[in-house]
Amino acid sequence: MRLMHLLRKEVLQMRRDPVILRMILIMPLAQTLLLSYAANMDVLHVPLLIVDQDRSPESRDLAARCTSTESVILRGYRGTVGEAEADLEAGRATLALIMPSGMARDLERGTATVQILADGSESTTAGVAAGYLSRIIAAFGIEAQTKQALRRGRQVKVGGMAAEPRVLYNPDLRTLWFMAPAVLALVLIVLMQNITSLSIARERELGTLDQLMMTPVRSWEVLLAKLVPVGVLGLVAASVVTMVVIHVIGVPFRGSAPTLMVSTVFFLFSVLGLGLLVSALSQNQQQAQLVSFFLTFPSMLLSGFIFPVWNLPALLKPFAYLVPMTHYLTIVRGTFLRGAGLGDLWVQLLGLALLSALFFITGAKLFTKKPA
Amino acid sequence: MNAVVVDGLTHRFGEVTALDDVSFEVAESEIFGLIGPDGAGKTTLMRLLAGLLTPNGGQIELGGVDVLADPEAAKQKLGYLSQVFSLYGDLTIGENLDFVVEMFQEDRAVAAEAKQRLLEMTDLARFVDRQAGRLSGGMKQKLGLSCALIHRPQVLLLDEPTTGVDPLSRRDFWRLLADLPGQGVTIVLSSPYMDEAARCDRLALIDHGRLLATGTADELAARVKGTMLEVVSRDLPAVSAALAGAAELLGETTFGDALHVRWDGPDAEAAVLARLQAAGVAVQEVIEIEAGLEDAFVELVSTGGAS
Amino acid sequence: MSQPALVVTDLVRKFGDFTAVDHVSLEVQPGEVFGFLGPNGCGKSTTIKMICGLLAPTAGRIVVDGLDVATQAEAIRARLGYVAQFFNLYDTLTVRENLLFFGGVYGVPAGELEQRVDHWIDRLDLGGVAGQRAGQISVGLQRSLALAAAVLHEPVMLLLDEPTSGVDPVARRAFFEVIAELAASGAAVLVTTHVMDEAERCHRLSLMNRGRLVTEGTPTEIRALAGGSIWQVEVAPAGRALTLAESRADLSAVALFGTKLQYRVAEENGTGAPEAVAEWLREQGITTGPPKPVRPTIEHVFLQVLRDAPEEQP
Numbered sequence: 001m002r003l004m005h006l007l008r009k010e011v012l013q014m015r016r017d018p019v020i021l022r023m024i025l026i027m028p029l030a031q032t033l034l035l036s037y038a039a040n041m042d043v044l045h046v047p048l049l050i051v052d053q054d055r056s057p058e059s060r061d062l063a064a065r066c067t068s069t070e071s072v073i074l075r076g077y078r079g080t081v082g083e084a085e086a087d088l089e090a091g092r093a094t095l096a097l098i099m100p101s102g103m104a105r106d107l108e109r110g111t112a113t114v115q116i117l118a119d120g121s122e123s124t125t126a127g128v129a130a131g132y133l134s135r136i137i138a139a140f141g142i143e144a145q146t147k148q149a150l151r152r153g154r155q156v157k158v159g160g161m162a163a164e165p166r167v168l169y170n171p172d173l174r175t176l177w178f179m180a181p182a183v184l185a186l187v188l189i190v191l192m193q194n195i196t197s198l199s200i201a202r203e204r205e206l207g208t209l210d211q212l213m214m215t216p217v218r219s220w221e222v223l224l225a226k227l228v229p230v231g232v233l234g235l236v237a238a239s240v241v242t243m244v245v246i247h248v249i250g251v252p253f254r255g256s257a258p259t260l261m262v263s264t265v266f267f268l269f270s271v272l273g274l275g276l277l278v279s280a281l282s283q284n285q286q287q288a289q290l291v292s293f294f295l296t297f298p299s300m301l302l303s304g305f306i307f308p309v310w311n312l313p314a315l316l317k318p319f320a321y322l323v324p325m326t327h328y329l330t331i332v333r334g335t336f337l338r339g340a341g342l343g344d345l346w347v348q349l350l351g352l353a354l355l356s357a358l359f360f361i362t363g364a365k366l367f368t369k370k371p372a
Numbered sequence: 373m374n375a376v377v378v379d380g381l382t383h384r385f386g387e388v389t390a391l392d393d394v395s396f397e398v399a400e401s402e403i404f405g406l407i408g409p410d411g412a413g414k415t416t417l418m419r420l421l422a423g424l425l426t427p428n429g430g431q432i433e434l435g436g437v438d439v440l441a442d443p444e445a446a447k448q449k450l451g452y453l454s455q456v457f458s459l460y461g462d463l464t465i466g467e468n469l470d471f472v473v474e475m476f477q478e479d480r481a482v483a484a485e486a487k488q489r490l491l492e493m494t495d496l497a498r499f500v501d502r503q504a505g506r507l508s509g510g511m512k513q514k515l516g517l518s519c520a521l522i523h524r525p526q527v528l529l530l531d532e533p534t535t536g537v538d539p540l541s542r543r544d545f546w547r548l549l550a551d552l553p554g555q556g557v558t559i560v561l562s563s564p565y566m567d568e569a570a571r572c573d574r575l576a577l578i579d580h581g582r583l584l585a586t587g588t589a590d591e592l593a594a595r596v597k598g599t600m601l602e603v604v605s606r607d608l609p610a611v612s613a614a615l616a617g618a619a620e621l622l623g624e625t626t627f628g629d630a631l632h633v634r635w636d637g638p639d640a641e642a643a644v645l646a647r648l649q650a651a652g653v654a655v656q657e658v659i660e661i662e663a664g665l666e667d668a669f670v671e672l673v674s675t676g677g678a679s
Numbered sequence: 680m681s682q683p684a685l686v687v688t689d690l691v692r693k694f695g696d697f698t699a700v701d702h703v704s705l706e707v708q709p710g711e712v713f714g715f716l717g718p719n720g721c722g723k724s725t726t727i728k729m730i731c732g733l734l735a736p737t738a739g740r741i742v743v744d745g746l747d748v749a750t751q752a753e754a755i756r757a758r759l760g761y762v763a764q765f766f767n768l769y770d771t772l773t774v775r776e777n778l779l780f781f782g783g784v785y786g787v788p789a790g791e792l793e794q795r796v797d798h799w800i801d802r803l804d805l806g807g808v809a810g811q812r813a814g815q816i817s818v819g820l821q822r823s824l825a826l827a828a829a830v831l832h833e834p835v836m837l838l839l840d841e842p843t844s845g846v847d848p849v850a851r852r853a854f855f856e857v858i859a860e861l862a863a864s865g866a867a868v869l870v871t872t873h874v875m876d877e878a879e880r881c882h883r884l885s886l887m888n889r890g891r892l893v894t895e896g897t898p899t900e901i902r903a904l905a906g907g908s909i910w911q912v913e914v915a916p917a918g919r920a921l922t923l924a925e926s927r928a929d930l931s932a933v934a935l936f937g938t939k940l941q942y943r944v945a946e947e948n949g950t951g952a953p954e955a956v957a958e959w960l961r962e963q964g965i966t967t968g969p970p971k972p973v974r975p976t977i978e979h980v981f982l983q984v985l986r987d988a989p990e991e992q993p
Contacts, residue, residue, distance in 0.1 A: 005783030009772065016771035016812070207767030211828075214731055214761045215784040216753055403937070409847040411817040509719045535845040538718035538873040539978050540985050543934065550935050554918040564847045567875065567978065570936045589937060604899070609863060625852060626859045628712065628881045628898045661974070666848045666876065673849050 002217055006225030014229055020195065021233075028187040028237045032244055035183040046129035048072040049084045049096040056104035062114070062140050066097055071132045084117060094119045094126050097133065107144055177252070180245045181332040182305050185325055187241060188264075189271055189299050192234045196275025197292035199226045200367055201282045220364040223280075227272045227360075234268045235261075245336075255335030259342050263331040266352040270324040273359030280367030299325040327351040373436065375400045375527050375558035376421070381430035383416055383581075390416040391427070392581040398560055398574075401553040405572030406562040409673060413581040414562040415455060418531040421560065422452040435526040448476070451520030455531040457512050461505025465496055465515055468504050469522055476523040483522065490518040494548060510541025517548060521557075528552065530561035534568060546571055566666040575665075579673050589665050596663035596671050598622045598636035601644055604629060604657040614651035615644070623670075634667070682745055684709045684836045684867030685730065690739035692725055699725045701890035702739070707836070707867045712858060714881030715871040716981060722890040723871040724764060727840050730869070731761055744835045757786060760829035764840040766821045770814025774805050774824050777813050778831060785832035792831075799827040803857060819850035826854065830861060837861060839870040843877060855880050875978040884977070886984060893984055898977060905975035905983060907931075907945040910953040912960075913968035914940045920965045930956065931986070932979060941973060943983075 014020060048067065052059050067074040075093045078084045084096040096117040106112035116133055118126035200222075203209040212222065242260065246253045275292065282288035300306060302316060303325035312320055320326045327348035334340035342349070376398035383391040391413045398404040406414050419425045421432060423443045432439040435449040459468045469490070473483040491497040494514040499507070504515055513533055520528060534542045546568070552559060561572070569575055570589045577584045577592065585592060598620075605611050608631050615621055620637035637643055645658045685707040692700040700722040707713045717723050728734040730741055732752040741748040743755045768777045778796040787795060800809050803823040808816045813824060822842060829837060839858070843851045855877065862868050862882075870881065878884055878898065885895045894904065909932060914920035917938050924933045924942055929952075932943040940960075944952040953970040960967050 001789075002784050002786065005780055008783075009769065009776075009780045012776055013769060013771050206770070207763060207765050208769055210731075210733055210763055211761065211767045211781075212784070213733060214756060214759065215781065216756045216786060217784050218753075407847075409849050410819040410845075412847075532845065536719075536841070539875065539981055540718050543982060546934070550918060550921055554916075564845055565874065566848055571934075573937045626856065627879045628714075628883075630898075669848050670852060 003221050003225060006217065006221055007228060010225050010229045014233075024191065024195070024233045024237050025240070027191060028241045029244060031187045031190070032180070032183050032241045033248070035179070035186065045073045046071060046095055046125055047075040047093040048129075048133075049075050049078050049087055049093045051078050051081055051084050051096060051098040053101040054099045054103040055101075058104040058107060058144060059099045061144075062099065062137065063097070065136050065140055066133055069132055069136065071129050081117075088117060088119050091119070095129055095133065107141065108148055110145075112141065177337060178333065180249045180251045181336040182329055184238065184241045184245060185267070185303075185328045185332055186296075186300065186305060188234060188238055188268065189325055190296055191237065192230060192268060192271045193275040193278070193292050193295065194289065195230050196226065196272045197278040197282070197288040198285050199230075200276065200279035201285045201288035204282075205284045219367055220360075223276050223360065223364050223367070226276060227269070231265075231268045231272055234272070235264060238264045238268070251336055253336055254339030256339075256341060259340075259345070260332070260335045262342070263328065263335070263345065263349060263352070266349055266356065267324055267328040267331075270352050270356040270359060273356050273363060274324065277359045277363040277366070280363045298323050302326065304329050321351060322355065324352055324355050327355075373400060374398060374433075375402070375435055376404070376560060377431070377433040378417075378421070379431040379433075381417070381420060381427050381432065383413075383420060383425065383427045390581050391420070394430070394578070394581070394583045396576050396583060396586055398558055400558055401556060402574060403549065403553060403559045403561070403572045405569045405575045406560065406578060407564070407566075407569045407575055407669060408562075408578035408584075410564070412578045414578060415531055416581075417578070418452075418529055418560075418562055422450065422529050423447060424452075448523065449525055450527045450529060451523065451525035452529045453513075453516045453520045453531065453533055455535065457516065459504050459512070459516060459519060462503055464501050464503055465491075465507075466500040468515060468519060472519045472522050478523055486522050486524065487518075490521060493551075494518055508541070509537045510544060513537055513541065513545055514548065517545070521552075526556065526558060528557050528559045530559065532562050532564065535564065542568070566664065566669060569669075570665055577669065577672055579676070584672050584676065592668040592672070593663050593665055596634070596667045598634045599640035600661050600663045600667065601633045601635055601640055602627075602657070602659050602661050603631045603633055603644065603648070603655055605631070605653065605655040607653065610651070610653045611648060611655065614648050614653050618647065632661070634663075681709055683707065683742075684711075684744055685869065686740075686742040687726070687730065688740045688742075690726065690729060690741065691737045692722075692729060692734065693737045698890050700729070700736075703887070703890075703892055705885060705892065705895075707869055709835070709865050709867050710862050711883060712862045712868040712870065712881045714878045714884040715869060715887060716873060716878055716884060716977075717871075717887035718873065718985060721887045723887055724840055726887075727761075727838050727869070727871060730836075730838060731759060732756065757832065758835040760832070760834035760837040762822075762825045762829045762837075762839045762842045764844065766813075766818075766825060768813050768821075768825060768828055771812055773810050773812055774816065774820075775800065775809045777824060778827055781828040782831040787832050795831050796827075799831060803827050804853070819846045822846055822850070822854060826857065830866075834866065837866050837868045839868065841871055841873070843872075843874065848876075851877070875976055875981065878977045878981075886981060888985055901977055901980050902975050904980050905943075907943050907948075908953065909941060909943045909973040909975055909979060910956070910970040911936070911939050911941045911973045912957050912970040913938055914960065915966045920960055920967075923960060923963050923965065924956070927956075927959075932982060943979070 050063050052063060066072065072095060078087065081098055084098065087093050088096060098115040098117065103112045103114060114137060116130050118130045200209065203212065245251050274295065278291050278295065279288050282291060302312065302320040303323050305325065309317065309320050309326060331345050331348050334345060374397045379395050381391055381394045394417065406417060408414050416425065420427050423439050423446055434446050437446045437449055439446040463471065469487050491500060494517065496511065496514055496518065504512065507515065534545055537545065549559060563569055574586065574588055575592060576586045603611050608626060611631050612624065615624065615633060620635050620643065622634040622636050625632045633644060635644055641658055641660055648655050683706045687703060687705045690700055690703045691698065703726060715723050725734065729736045732748050732755060744758050746755050748755055772780065775796065778799065779792060782792045782796055800806055803826065805820065805823055805827065808820055813821065826842065843854055846854065858868055872878055881898065883897055884901050886893045894901065915938060917935055917940065920940050921933065921935045924930055924940055929945065929948060930942040932941065934941045942956060944956065957967045957970050
């Protein structure tokens with residue numbers, strides 16, 4: 001009964017704030033498109049130099065293969081390593097493939113070495129492109145050895161040695177596919193946490209909180225009433241963003257929609273809970289917004305959005321699990337790319353449920369106590 | 373010479389006419405009060421005088437300067453204290469004053485002397501290094517006043533300067549104002565408080581953007597019809613009931629243990645007493661009292677200034 | 680005799696070393712309008728907040744309608760109505776929506792809610808703005824709205840913290856008429872104010888200074904506390920007359936009202952003293968009229984009581 005009145009009030013207030021409504025519907029879309037493409041780590045057209053000191057059919061073959069990928073673009077041939085280094089130094093190229101004289105001969109004998117020079121100041125692009133090249137080179141080496149072996153009628157075991165990594169679920173390692181679902185999570189965090197973090201702080205700032213707390217309402221009712229309308233809008237925003245991720249960005253969706261929906265509800269509950277907790281502890285909107293802003297950093301850095309959780313220092317790992325985004329990322333990426341179902345994701349769902357409860361109950365307990 | 377001349381001033385916000393053909397004059401060294409209900413147009417008028425709004429029609433002259441033709445020259449001649457605290461809460465008293473001095477590009481030596489004089493006058497000198505945001509309401513007002521006076525304006529505009537300030541601080545504030553006319557400063561202020569209005573030399577009553585009346589407090593109070601009586605009784609509802617329906621009854625107001633009755637008839641005291649006795653209502657006292665400015669205000673506003 | 684609506688016993692509230700409320704005790708009966716006077720920062724609002732349960736007391740006891748605030752805060756909230764010093768209803772909701780909301784959360788039965796909201800909109804002249812957003816109506820109407828929101832659930836005890844600050848006399852009169860009616864229908868009203876004409880409208884008054892209750896009584900009793908007599912005389916030039924009067928140690932409450940100079944003469948100075956002052960002013964070159972006695976107001980007493988108090992702290 002009281003809760004209905006509280007809900008009605010929140011909905012009315014939200015309807016009166018066209019900015020918030022527009023923000024909830026337009027911002028996630030814009031952000032998803034922007035972030036998905038900006039965070040796209042696929043590497044294209046890295047300038048490459050080739051130093052062919054071997055001048056053998058094999059070296060020409062390898063050079064041709066290396067330049068056939070879209071990842072690199074051939075800047076030209078250089079006669080010596082020194083010249084290539086000078087060009088790298090001057091920024092005229094990012095990678096150089098050096099095939100020393102005797103490469104073909106060494107290959108015939110068993111092992112041949114080629115060298116890749118990379119401009120470390122462009123470490124990410126150079127690294128990714130160098131990785132592509134390594135795979136091409138490795139494949140080339142195996143193929144060449146096999147061919148030679150066959151020519152000589154010898155048997156060579158190569159299959160077990162294959163260096164080429166097989167990439168599952170995202171065979172082209174398209175980072176867009178990997179990023180877009182994660183951006184869905186990030187956008188929800190930034191938006192929802194911000195909106196809720198302002199809610200109570202605004203009432204405190206305007207003095208309406210005093211008036212409200214003078215009535216027989218309970219603090220959890222106030223929190224719940226603030227959470228539900230924003231949550232519903234969040235769910236709408238999440239659905240819109242999901243549609244865009246699938247149909248516009250073209251990320252395949254292999255899981256079930258209900259699984260994603262249920263998980264998103266859990267996630268929203270925890271994010272909104274955290275927002276309310278921040279709001280309950282802030283004296284004014286400015287403070288709430290600042291805290292909320294800084295809380296998005298752990299969501300990006302600890303959750304696996306950028307660095308995988310297993311790669312975190314041992315000290316930080318436990319904290320990663322206090323971040324709702326960590327669990328949700330596993331869920332979103334899992335449902336999108338792997339088709340994971342509720343059965344595979346219950347640990348993450350439980351994590352989100354526990355975090356939601358933690359944030360919500362702490363918020364309800366603390367928000368009547370004014371910060372001194 | 374008149375320090376302020378307002379002629380035919382009209383201002384509209386969209387469809388709403390906030391000020392409608394308002395004209396008045398304020399003599400030099402006069403304390404002139406603008407009174408009127410909320411939303412009457414007092415603040416709009418103050419902001420127009422201060423040059424913060426441009427009117428849709430009419431003329432304003434401050435210290436002989438046409439505000440609309442030469443707003444910059446007018447600014448030098450006027451000091452303005454707005455309704456809300458509009459100084460920098462995180463700057464100290466001294467820093468706030470220095471800032472205003474810099475904005476007016478005052479001569480430093482002259483300004484330093486003015487600053488010292490104002491700090492002593494307002495008794496703020498002891499707190500010169502305290503942040504303005506941490507002052508009491510009364511002291512904030514004094515600082516606001518100092519900032520409005522530091523460039524030695526001829527006309528001081530005060531928009532509800534003591535709203536929310538307690539009587540003690542209000543009295544202090546008014547004591548400061550009392551010295552200003554002697555220094556050639558003309559004061560125009562707005563106020564919702566009648567006791568404050570009573571301290572002005574002359575008043576203008578504004579309602580719905582129109583000027584209903586001007587005059588001294590006594591002149592305005594004299595416009596109240598009938599006789600004001602104070603009836604003290606333990607049973608005020610019975611007093612009210614006994615008087616209800618009398619043709620002579622112009623109005624009544626409850627004051628805790630007393631009822632103020634406005635009676636339009638000869639020998640009011642005796643007439644009311646007789647009527648109460650006839651109804652069997654026990655009263656302790658019925659005495660004639662002077663109609664106050666508040667009574668005048670209420671009557672003039674309710675009759676649109678027609679009385 | 681019915682049970683008091685509010686009993687406050689030895690209430691203390693400290694903020695660090697600062698004692699904001701110092702052993703305050705008071706009682707408000709049903710049907711009574713109790714005025715709580717005092718300068719800014721004297722502890723009035725702190726006391727109100729403790730009665731509301733918005734602030735915990737350091738010591739002391741508050742009983743509302745027989746219920747202890749410390750143990751039955753929730754039950755008490757439904758019996759209290761509160762109008763805060765600053766407008767704090769929802770400014771983006773309309774007048775009507777605000778009332779429906781507050782009536783609702785206070786638990787007014789759904790069947791009666793609309794009817795009670797309509798009644799108060801009508802009684803407080805809010806009909807013209809019922810559909811407007813609360814943030815866009817005048818200060819006076821906002822005050823009326825806050826009052827309506829506080830009385831929809833028919834509280835036993837109504838707490839008003841400077842309810843008419845910045846409100847014009849017409850609106851203030853209407854406001855107090857409603858308060859008088861509420862009291863007449865049995866509600867207890869506690870109102871803090873430093874507007875003296877509001878104080879005059881209370882049944883009983885208590886003056887607070889620096890956290891302590893200094894004096895208590897009906898307005899008539901309080902006025903009677905004014906010592907000596909207060910006089911008013913026409914003077915010219917007014918500014919110089921004021922300075923002269925202030926220089927005399929035997930005069931107090933010296934103030935200028937336009938061209939009228941007011942001063943208080945102590946009783947022991949004798950009956951001829953007021954005229955003697957005017958005579959003295961004339962000797963100093965001031966033009967004066969005859970002194971007329973002025974009825975002491977509560978403000979006179981208020982200032983008199985506070986005059987000897989230690990000076991204001993920033």
